[in-house]
Amino acid sequence: MNRISFALILLGLAPFLLSCGSKPNPRTLVMIIESSPTNLDPRVGIDASSERIHELIFDDLLERDEHLNVRPALAERWDIPDRLTYIFHLHHGVKFHDGGPLTARDVKWTFDSMLQGKIRSTKTAAYRFVDRVEARDDYTVVFHLKEPFATLLWNLSDGAMGIVPYGSGDEISRQPIGSGPFRFISAEPDKEVIIERNSDYWGEKARLERVRFMVVPDTTTRALELRKGSADIVNNALTSDLVLALEREPNLEVLHGPGTVLNYLAFNLRDPILKDVRVRRAIAFAINRQPMIEYLWRGFAQPAASVLPRQSWAYNAEVPGYDYDPQRARQILDTAGYRAVGGVRFHLTMKTSTEETTRLIAAVLQQQLREVGIALDIRTFEFATFFSDVTSGAYQLYSLRWIGGNEDPDIFEYAFHSAKFPPHGANRSYYSNSRIDALIDQARSELDQNARKQLYAEIQQILADELPYVNLWYLDNMLVHSKRVQGLTLNPSGNYDFLKTAELAP
Structure with a gap:
């Protein structure tokens, strides 16, 4: 059946x-x-x-269009007189649901309550470069930064931070x-x-x-x-x-x-086998996405070549993919010195949660990697245990999804900068590349979007070559x-x- x-x-x-x-x-x-x-x-x-x-209940200063660019919302326009100053001009006549007017004082309170610790929130880290927020008048809000931070606009848009009334505490939850x-x-x-x-x-x-x-x-x-x-x-x-x-x-x-949720396969680059980029490339060529897309998702997914979704303004469509080519995978492994003995070159272990789809992905990967001489062992755990192992580096391979976090190119810092090894970020592959670090740091402080796009394009090229991840598909x-x-x-x-x-x- x-x-x-x-x-x-x-x-x-x-x-x-x-x-x-x-x-x-x-x-x-x-x-x-x-x-x-x-x-x-x-x-x-x-x-x-x-x-x-x-x-649906709260408004943000900005919103995002279909290409994930920011555009006006509560703020009808904004100015950037220098790289450390953002001035937002609010719509007049906006009211909260209790009838009170929404003014710059409310915007200032929303962010001050987090930055000053009145509200405990993990979101505070997203505004770590904000020095202070000034309510210049009822309809003018000024963000003063500690250092240039081009991602600020994204962190003020669509669901990132809705504006609450002045004085709101825990009761608003x-x-x-x-x-x-x-x-x-x-x-x-x-x-x-x-x-x-x-x-x-x-x-x-x-x-x-x-x-x-x-x-x-x-x-x-x-x-x-x-x-x-x-x-x-x-x-x-x-x-x-x-x-x-x-x-x-x-x-x-x-x-x-088309959606933006990304399924990916991650490698632990501290592992003696997986630290060899040739092994990672061979695995990428050994993976046949299409049967998984058809069987697991009934065609409701699209092959992925980047962490960023295709809708993103920073997506690099020129990044080469790894089309299914098991013969090339075998040649790469042979050249790297991983000769098969009894049909097996080496063993790897993939950890998964008990979630059905993840276990099915692992089972298909096990079969596909066997075709090129890699024996993949599967270890399944309750999610809390699985994720604890992933964040502590106690794994060789795992598969997870980026849900929303990959819509902004700031994901590259969070997931691939060498300063973001756990617990400081999500660089759970322990990937380190000084060129990537420099490009990420430069892009974070670059306000010209075209210039940022070129920096992110190079980042995507390097990541596609060095493969800390294999990007599988967008759901x-x-x-x-x-x-x-x-x-x-x-x-x-x-x-x-x-x-x-x-x-x-x-």
């Missing part, structure tokens, strides 16, 4: 498994999410549910008050979050009256809720097989398009919705911006 047939059988059990379900309110869109947001304070919450919901297109109504952990349209919104008003985010941890149950009409939308929270099965339902539609965004929902458009980042334009058919 194939996986799609099994998915159809599960969906056929819907009347028996979910016979007590109720139809959604005709004026309320019901969207299923995998887990409750941990904290809706935009200064604190970093899990996907928190960030995507608080983006329980009763969020923002200025966004939706206002917070209620939340019950592990059950739901409810938001309503902000009729006084300063920008384009939402068409939906109310949105209920329904927490459903189980993947099959999410599909069943959609099928029986108890929910309207599931976004990137179903298996590919279930999406294909639901595509056959007469009352449902499927939207899918497509997949949104399944009831036909009563109209006006939906997918965002490459997979956030919930589509709720700002969606509407319910009468």
Whole structure:
């Protein structure tokens, strides 16, 4: 029995498994999410549910376009008189959901509360180069930097830091008050979050009256809720097989398009075998992505050649890839002196979590590497143990995903700069290259975007040659919705911006 047939059988059990379900309110869109947001304070919450919901409740100074460039939002324009000074001019007439005006004092408080330790947040590190924030007048905010930091604009956009009212403390996590297109109504952990349209919104008003985010941890149950009409939308929270099965339902539609989530394979460069770049290149040539994309993702993924997504303004399309070529992999290993004995050149161990897809990836890699004489052993652990081993360097190979973090080219510093070995960053491969370090440092302080793009292009060329990672594929965004929902458009980042334009058919 194939996986799609099994998915159809599960969906056929819907009347028996979910016979007590109720139809959604005709004026309320019901969207299923995998887990409750941990904290809706935009200064604190970093899990996907928190960030995507608080983006609807709070406004940022800037937003991002389809190429991940920043553009005006709360700040209608900005000036950079020198490399250490950013001046933002706010829209007039913006109000918080409690009716209070949003001014420069609120912006200053939002950042001061983190930088001065009034609010404890891991996001504080993103603003480590901010010296102070000045409210020059009600509608002018000035950021003074300690050193040039071109990524500042990105860190002020779309979900990075929504503006909270002056004086807001921990209580805002329980009763969020923002200025966004939706206002917070209620939340019950592990059950739901409810938001309503902000009729006084300063920008384009939402068409939906109310949105209920329904927490459903189980993947099959999410599909069943959609099928029986108890929910309207599931976004990137179903298996590919279930999406294909639901595509056959007469009352449902499927939207899918290119996304930015990256699956990658990482090497520990401190390992005596994997520190040899020839071994890493041979492994890259030995990997055949296409059957994995077809089998694991049913075609809902695209091969990747860079950590950056293709939509990024800094993406280098000229970077050479490693097309499947097992014969070349064998030649490289032979030349490097790794001759096969009894069909095996050497053993490697790949650690994985218990998550099904990761284990399947490892199993396919095991088979493909065997074809070139590499014996891959697989060790599976609960995620906490697995991730602890990864961050402490107790591994040879592992596979994870970048979700959102790879949309800004600052990812190169976080993941590949030699100053960012754990616990100071995510250079978990222990990759070190003085040229890469210099390029990253230069790009961070370069304000001209064209010049930055050239620096990032060279970084991508070097990384493709030296291979601390093998970039596997970008996952497509997949949104399944009831036909009563109209006006939906997918965002490459997979956030919930589509709720700002969606509407319910009468």
